[in-house]
Amino acid sequence: MRVDELIANRRRPLFSVELWPPRSAASEERLKGALDELSHYALDFASITYGAGGSTREFTHELVVHLHRNFGLVPVAHLVTAAHSRADLEHILARYAAEGIENVLALRGDPPLDSAAELAAGDLKYAIDLARLASGSYGMCVGVAAHPEGHPEATSFETDMDFLAAKLEVADFAISQFFYTADQFFRLRDALDKRGVAKPLIPGIMAPTSLSTLRRMAELSGTTIPDGTVARLSRYEGDPAGFIAEGTQIAIELASQVLEAGAVGIHVYTMNQAKTTIAIYEALYGNSWTGVAST
Numbered sequence: 015m016r017v018d019e020l021i022a023n024r025r026r027p028l029f030s031v032e033l034w035p036p037r038s039a040a041s042e043e044r045l046k047g048a049l050d051e052l053s054h055y056a057l058d059f060a061s062i063t064y065g066a067g068g069s070t071r072e073f074t075h076e077l078v079v080h081l082h083r084n085f086g087l088v089p090v091a092h093l094v095t096a097a098h099s100r101a102d103l104e105h106i107l108a109r110y111a112a113e114g115i116e117n118v119l120a121l122r123g124d125p126p127l128d129s130a131a132e133l134a135a136g137d138l139k140y141a142i143d144l145a146r147l148a149s150g151s152y153g154m155c156v157g158v159a160a161h162p163e164g165h166p167e168a169t170s171f172e173t174d175m176d177f178l179a180a181k182l183e184v185a186d187f188a189i190s191q192f193f194y195t196a197d198q199f200f201r202l203r204d205a206l207d208k209r210g211v212a213k214p215l216i217p218g219i220m221a222p223t224s225l226s227t228l229r230r231m232a233e234l235s236g237t238t239i240p241d242g243t244v245a246r247l248s249r250y251e252g253d254p255a256g257f258i259a260e261g262t263q264i265a266i267e268l269a270s271q272v273l274e275a276g277a278v279g280i281h282v283y284t285m286n287q288a289k290t291t292i293a294i295y296e297a298l299y300g301n302s303w304t305g306v307a308s309t
């Protein structure tokens with residue numbers, strides 16, 4: 015099933031998740047447990063991250079194919095241009111196509127959070143080039159990344175929005191980076207509306223798990239964390255359970271605001287944590303979805 019079809023045919027706002035491929039036996043067990051718990055919920059698709067650096071590339075392929083073959087969950091395979099030759103990318107896309115994988119998230123790629131090393135440029139420079147390849151040569155449904163405050167390397171917000179609008183002429187949908195005020199998402203949506211972009215934009219929602227991780231991720235992605243959010247979370251430093259409960263509540267509030275404003279769904283950055291994801295799902299959908307119908 016293609017994500018653009020899922021969006022077009024939705025009977026309620028979509029609920030999708032991002033998963034990381036496991037890197038060790040222990041993380042594989044954790045992911046299995048999370049998938050078991052999540053299997054009780056009506057997830058619309060799962061996107062699987064891709065380590066541009068190399069060591070975990072094959073794990074992404076394995077998890078994507080596993081979800082597709084054995085789990086009945088629509089996978090979206092992340093793929094990056096950085097550090098790849100065109101032939102590498104063609105090989106990866108051809109393998110996915112042969113497995114019947116229909117959805118790819120076309121990205122440029124970033125080094126891992128714990129690495130200071132730069133990524134080498136690939137043969138294809140920008141995500142739009144990969145979107146063209148995946149869509150044009152492999153007929154895939156292609157998603158791309160959108161950055162609510164503009165990509166940190168962009169010369170300005172407006173320039174980045176111009177590039178994003180161009181990307182969405184090729185791609186079928188976008189998923190936003192996480193954000194911590196709904197206004198950041200609305201500004202992104204307004205910028206695309208102003209440019210006449212009608213492709214779906216799915217807001218990315220992430221419940222913070224610790225202040226240090228949140229700060230590091232926010233710095234790398236150029237996301238502003240409002241003082242009010244930091245103040246709410248700071249009360250629970252030294253109380254991990256309290257912190258996660260408050261972080262989950264913040265995520266639920268953001269998700270409710272964007273859904274009430276007509277977002278097509280939400281994409282939860284799960285960090286492979288089922289409990290937080292389920293808490294968000296149940297708060298929004300309960301047993302029967304009674305929220306505002308999306309447009």
Ligand code: FAD
Pocket residue numbers: 062063064065066092093094119120121122123124125139140141142158159160161165166167168169173174177181189190191192218
């Ligand atoms: P691009 O769209 O290529 O943009 C990169 C920069 O180039 C921007 O500053 C843009 O303004 C500029 N630009 C674009 N087109 C042009 C042009 N024609 N001329 C000049 N400048 C241009 N990273 C990973 O490594 N693995 C993952 O699995 C992963 N998953 C992600 C999922 C989501 C939903 C998001 C939002 C991000 C993800 N990332 C991932 C991070 C992503 O790779 C980084 O944000 C990266 O720095 C930019 O990727 P992009 O696809 O937006 O790049």
